[in-house]
Amino acid sequence: xxxxxxxRVLEGRSLLARGVSMLRTLFPSVxxxxxxxxxxxxxxxxxxxxxxxxxxxxxLTSVITALERFSAPVFVSSVDLAFPDAHAARRVVNxxxxxxxxxxxxxxxxxxxxxxxxxxxxxxxxxxxxxGEQQITSCFSDLTVNTVTFDxxxxxxxxxxxxxxxxxxxxxxxxxxxxxxxxxxxxxKSDSGKTTLVERLLPELRRLGVRAGTVKHDxxxxxxxxxxxxxxxxxxxxxxxYVVSSPKRVAYIAxxxxxxxxxxxxxxxxxxxxxxxxxxxxxxAPHRVEVFRRGAGHREPLCNPDECLAVVTDAPxxxxxxxxxxxxxxxxxxxxxxxxxxxxx
Numbered sequence: 001x002x003x004x005x006x007x008r009v010l011e012g013r014s015l016l017a018r019g020v021s022m023l024r025t026l027f028p029s030v031x032x033x034x035x036x037x038x039x040x041x042x043x044x045x046x047x048x049x050x051x052x053x054x055x056x057x058x059x060l061t062s063v064i065t066a067l068e069r070f071s072a073p074v075f076v077s078s079v080d081l082a083f084p085d086a087h088a089a090r091r092v093v094n095x096x097x098x099x100x101x102x103x104x105x106x107x108x109x110x111x112x113x114x115x116x117x118x119x120x121x122x123x124x125x126x127x128x129x130x131x132g133e134q135q136i137t138s139c140f141s142d143l144t145v146n147t148v149t150f151d152x153x154x155x156x157x158x159x160x161x162x163x164x165x166x167x168x169x170x171x172x173x174x175x176x177x178x179x180x181x182x183x184x185x186x187x188x189k190s191d192s193g194k195t196t197l198v199e200r201l202l203p204e205l206r207r208l209g210v211r212a213g214t215v216k217h218d219x220x221x222x223x224x225x226x227x228x229x230x231x232x233x234x235x236x237x238x239x240x241x242y243v244v245s246s247p248k249r250v251a252y253i254a255x256x257x258x259x260x261x262x263x264x265x266x267x268x269x270x271x272x273x274x275x276x277x278x279x280x281x282x283x284x285a286p287h288r289v290e291v292f293r294r295g296a297g298h299r300e301p302l303c304n305p306d307e308c309l310a311v312v313t314d315a316p317x318x319x320x321x322x323x324x325x326x327x328x329x330x331x332x333x334x335x336x337x338x339x340x341x342x343x344x345x
Contacts, residue, residue, distance in 0.1 A: 005080040006032075007043075007336045008159050009209040011172060012179060012274045014336050015080055015159060020045045022084035023077060026093070032079065033062040043337025058134045059113050064126060067119050078113040082157045082168050088150065092116055095148050100124075101140065104156060105147035111156045112136040165209050181213070182275040182342035183266045184309065184335060185285030189298045192291040193325065194279050197312060201277060204332035210339075213273040215265055217280030225253055262286075263345045275339060286345035289335075292317065293325065310334060 006016040013021075016032070023030045031050040034040055035057040040049045050069060054061035059078075066074045075093055077084060088104065096102040096116045103115035124139040133139075150156075159165050186194045186201075198214060205212045225232045225244070231253070234242045241254035252269075260268070262285055266276045278285060282302055292301040292313040301311060310321035312331060323331045335342070 004208065004333045005159060007208055007333045008080070008165055009274060009336055009339070010082060010159075010165075010168060012181075013339060014043065015082070016042065016045050016337065017340055019077055019079055019081055019084045020047045022086050022089070023075070025086045026089055027075065031066070033057075033065065041334065041337060043334075044341040045337070054129065060125060060129060060134050060136050063117055063136065064122065064129065067117060067122050067125075071119055073116060073118045075116045076113060078158055080158045080160060081114070082159050082164075083155060085155055088155055089114070091148050095146050097146060098144070099146040100143040102146040102148065104150050106150050106153040106156065108153045110137055110140075110147065113158075114156055162207075169209060180267050180343055181270045181273050182335075182339040183262065183278070183285075183345050184275065184287045184289060184342055185262065185278040185281045186291060187280065187282040187285065187288045187302060187308070188291035188293075189296060189302055191296040192293050192298070193296070193312075194291050197289075197291050197325075197328065197331075198277055198279055200328035201332055201335075204329045205275065205336065207329075208332060208336050210275055210332075210336055211273045213270040213276045215262065215276060215278040215281075217262075217278065219280075224251065266345075275335065275342065287342050289331070291325075309338075 006014065008015050010018065020030055020032070030047050032042055032045070032047045033052055034049045035052050035055070042049060050066060052061050053065045053068065063074070063076055066076065073096065075089060077089065092102050092104060092114065093116050096118070100118050100120045101115060104111040121143060124142045125136070128136070128139045157164070157168065159168065186197055188194050202212055225235065231242060231244045235253060235255075241252065244251045244253070262278055262281045270276050282288070288303060288308040290301055290303045290308045290311045292298070292311055292315060294315050301317065303311070305319045310323060310331065311317055311319045312323045312325060312327070314325050321334070323334070
């Protein structure tokens with residue numbers, strides 16, 4: 001199982017957010033099963049955690065815990081499901097009837113991690129656990145089981161390895177992104193390490209399946225094109241905007257009457273990315289993560305605790321969300337689980 005599987009991203013949203021959103025179209029209450037020692041950051045999914053009552057945790061113990069907690073039929077769906085499908089879930093729930101269990105049947109077998117269970121399953125499931133068996137389907141001979149046939153096993157594909165994630169991403173196109181990118185600024189006082197953090201965050205976001213873009217704020221005028229170049233002559237001759245294109249890079253150059261806001265830049269130039277990381281914009285960014293490094297010589301951070309999402313620091317600051325200077329992987333997970341809310345600007 002991959003680390004942070006629930007934070008992996010497809011089509012601009014974490015697997016967790018995709019799954020919870022699907023379930024909320026069908027059920028009034030949705031919880032996320034967690035092992036007690038697992039970090040309980042569920043981002044902006046809004047779903048409460050349901051701590052597994054058994055150790056070691058497994059799909060079996062999650063089902064048992066849910067049935068014991070709610071004393072009612074429950075529908076379970078794996079958090080690492082690539083394509084959570086409300087229609088498929090509705091079919092399974094509608095076919096439960098008086099049976100103990102209802103689950104999909106595909107050409108590759110039964111799918112017990114996308115299934116409806118009644119409390120009447122509990123004795124058999126508990127007996128399975130007591131015998132040291134973790135395969136839920138091993139007790140189905142003692143239960144009344146309904147199945148729903150699905151032609152495509154890929155409907156229930158789980159993102160369990162980096163290869164799974166990469167394979168699924170190759171089947172998706174940029175046209176699936178119909179929302180503006182998430183936006184967060186890395187801010188801090190001079191020499192705090194903003195660029196270093198951006199450099200560390202980018203590969204971690206990529207590991208999670210996130211397509212990221214960056215913006216670097218320059219408080220002064222700058223020139224990206226230079227006299228003597230043919231492209232520069234285009235601009236000097238009066239082109240309102242011009243593009244320099246090569247097989248590997250493209251640059252769009254335009255004069256502006258006023259500086260574009262960070263939100264305008266994100267919406268205008270980053271339509272094909274999941275998140276934009278900005279360096280700077282310390283006062284105008286809608287969402288901020290501050291870097292505060294003791295070695296930079298500053299006495300206090302730039303932001304108050306309520307003015308930033310999190311602080312990245314080596315100082316003992318009393319902020320609600322704090323990461324160490326080397327915690328880029330954890331910060332990437334934190335941000336990925338909030339992509340939906342980071343799109344508000």
